[in-house]
Amino acid sequence: MPGLQKARGLVTSPLGSFCRFFFYQIRSCSAPSASSVRPVIAAKEPFPVDLIAEKRYAWCACGHSQKQPFCDGTHKKNAPEMSSLKFTAGESKKAWLCGCKYTKNPPYCDGTHKEDFVQKADLHSQPQV
Numbered sequence: 559m560p561g562l563q564k565a566r567g568l569v570t571s572p573l574g575s576f577c578r579f580f581f582y583q584i585r586s587c588s589a590p591s592a593s594s595v596r597p598v599i600a601a602k603e604p605f606p607v608d609l610i611a612e613k614r615y616a617w618c619a620c621g622h623s624q625k626q627p628f629c630d631g632t633h634k635k636n637a638p639e640m641s642s643l644k645f646t647a648g649e650s651k652k653a654w655l656c657g658c659k660y661t662k663n664p665p666y667c668d669g670t671h672k673e674d675f676v677q678k679a680d681l682h683s684q685p686q687v
């Protein structure tokens with residue numbers, strides 16, 4: 559019934575958009591907003607690493623680790639609300655892992671470190687965002 563599918567599409571598309579917006583708002587509202595949960599800048603450039611296929615890694619998301627770009631457990635003391643990002647490389651490859659901790663594609667660098675809020679901030683501090 560193409561007419562019904564078309565009608566359903568007309569009904570569900572706006573509803574789907576509304577639901578996405580609604581759930582986005584809920585997620586945004588429930589997300590921690592205190593400045594203490596934002597990461598500190600570990601570096602203002604990415605870290606080149608040779609990832610090994612199928613090996614599990616824990617990328618430091620808080621910026622406090624002394625083993626950048628990987629987690630050393632320091633978040634448990636310095637940023638207990640945060641945790642590392644566990645990931646597995648699908649293939650062995652060279653990768654650029656984010657050092658500023660503000661990438662939108664963690665754990666990989668997406669160029670965010672070039673933005674003023676990172677470049678003008680002090681290392682090991684939370685930038686003004």
Ligand code: FES
Binds near residue numbers: 605660
């Ligand atoms: S180092 Fe964080 S986005 Fe590049």
